[in-house]
Amino acid sequence: MKRNIVVIIVLSCVATNVRLAAARDCPLPYPCAYEIQAMNDDATCKSYGFRAGTDAFAECRMKLAQQRQSQDAAALAERERVAAEQERKDAQEQARTDAQINAIGRWLANPRSAGSTAPAYSGPTYCRTTRFGNMTDTNCY
Structure with missing residues (x-):
């Protein structure tokens, strides 16, 4: 009789670990994720010593859900802040x-108009000067 109890406890622990591992591979938008999350919350509250069906257990589950909502809201706010900052930088650029x-x-359109200057060019400038009698021709490129 004692062997059967030990086997059941071990199998229960293995099943819980498999469910907990599966939760990491099933993101929240999928239906299975909510069930797995509930199992994880149950396991967490049980690990704190609360028994299922008690007010303390329900309160534990509620606090876990509130923490998750708070973390999700903070993560969303951070993503929105980063996106707004990127939009601002893109607009400036x-x-x-x-x-x-x-x-x-x-x-x-009019390179010789008053107040119009050539756009700044930071590359090297090369000039070539040729003399023709009294005249000098300089070409820069």
Whole structure:
């Protein structure tokens, strides 16, 4: 008789560990995840010494659910903050790019107009000078 009890306890522990392991592989949007999460919460509350069906057990389950909701809300807020920050950076980069393209377009349209300067070019400049009698021709590229 004692051997049967020990075998049942061991099998119960193995089954609980299998269910807990399965929970890690089944994300929450899937129906099985809620059942597995409930089993995990039951196992957690039982590990604290609460017995199923008691008010303390129900309170334990409720606190676990509230903690999970709080963590989910904080994670969502963080994702939204990061997304908003990325949108702001993208908008700034787009504005800089648009300004550069507009400056180049204005200069190409009328390079000699007053106040119009060539867009900044940071690369090297090479010049070649050729003399023809009294004249000097300089070409830079």
